[in-house]
Amino acid sequence: MADVRASSGGDVGLTALAVSLRGVTKAYDNGVMALGPFDLAVRKGEFISLLGPSGCGKSTVLRLIAGLSAPSTGTVRVSRHEGVTRPGHAIGFVFQEPTLMPWTSVRENVRLPLKLAGAGKAEANARVDEALASVGLADFAGAFPRELSGGMKMRVSLARALVTDPDILLMDEPFAALDEITRFRLNNDLLALWRRLRKTVIFVTHSVFESVYLSQRVVVMTARPGRIGADIRIETVEPRGEEFRTSAGYADYCRKVSSALAPSYSGQSVL
Numbered sequence: 001m002a003d004v005r006a007s008s009g010g011d012v013g014l015t016a017l018a019v020s021l022r023g024v025t026k027a028y029d030n031g032v033m034a035l036g037p038f039d040l041a042v043r044k045g046e047f048i049s050l051l052g053p054s055g056c057g058k059s060t061v062l063r064l065i066a067g068l069s070a071p072s073t074g075t076v077r078v079s080r081h082e083g084v085t086r087p088g089h090a091i092g093f094v095f096q097e098p099t100l101m102p103w104t105s106v107r108e109n110v111r112l113p114l115k116l117a118g119a120g121k122a123e124a125n126a127r128v129d130e131a132l133a134s135v136g137l138a139d140f141a142g143a144f145p146r147e148l149s150g151g152m153k154m155r156v157s158l159a160r161a162l163v164t165d166p167d168i169l170l171m172d173e174p175f176a177a178l179d180e181i182t183r184f185r186l187n188n189d190l191l192a193l194w195r196r197l198r199k200t201v202i203f204v205t206h207s208v209f210e211s212v213y214l215s216q217r218v219v220v221m222t223a224r225p226g227r228i229g230a231d232i233r234i235e236t237v238e239p240r241g242e243e244f245r246t247s248a249g250y251a252d253y254c255r256k257v258s259s260a261l262a263p264s265y266s267g268q269s270v271l
């Protein structure tokens with residue numbers, strides 16, 4: 001039986017967990033067996049990456065955690081802090097496309113989740129200002145999406161996800177469409193934000209390099225139906241920066257993660 005619950009974190013042994021998936025499978029209506037059985041426990045404040053071949057069910061995992069889709073079997077639990085009365089959601093979602101409303105300003109784009117949650121104007125204004133400042137866009141509140149670069153649009157998208165002060169940030173290949181320099185900069189900014197805000201981050205990427213650079217744990221998924229092929233802890237001196245990116249330790253971790261990914265593509269011809 002599928003069971004999707006938002007717990008207050010009161011379960012014995014689960015208090016430190018932000019997200020827990022147990023024995024989860026997902027079969028879509030068209031018969032595609034996308035996932036599972038899949039077990040994952042993410043601690044509060046942890047930064048993990050989900051890495052795996054195309055179609056292995058990474059986005060499906062995020063959608064299940066966000067409650068946008070229900071598991072076919074198994075349990076999905078999302079912990080919420082008790083007594084929190086702020087408007088909005090326990091979960092913020094950032095997609096690969098910034099999906100901004102082109103006809104209105106950055107400020108209104110970021111305000112949208114608060115509007116939907118019925119937040120008062122004064123509180124919403126303060127939160128929008130704070131969210132924009134946290135992604136370095138304090139001076140662009142009045143700009144329109146067409147006036148922004150790809151990296152800036154992604155920052156707006158991130159601010160929109162942060163504006164409700166969620167406990168958990170789900171990010172689905174957010175930087176995949178960006179050039180490498182912009183991507184590296186956003187990687188650093190995201191790490192700085194994570195260190196400051198201590199959100200739980202679950203980050204989907206196709207990039208071995210990005211997963212190792214950002215995460216405390218890289219969860220490598222098998223080809224569809226996605227299961228956990230490897231769960232690799234990345235341990236290094238914090239805070240991370242360019243020194244880590246160019247270190248032997250980083251290269252070693254990238255090799256280890258690549259090896260864990262290899263069974264998913266070995267034997268498959270690209271021609």
Ligand SMILES: Nc1ncnc2c1ncn2[C@@H]1O[C@H](COP(=O)(O)OP(=O)(O)OP(=O)(O)O)[C@@H](O)[C@H]1O
Binds near residue numbers: 034054
């Ligand atoms: N709504 C849906 N209906 C039917 N099949 C779906 C649906 N959503 C996803 N799938 C299928 O389920 C499988 C897993 O999809 P999912 O998007 O979770 O994979 P992914 O690992 O995120 O892929 P990618 O890396 O290419 O984005 C794929 O085969 C996909 O075609």
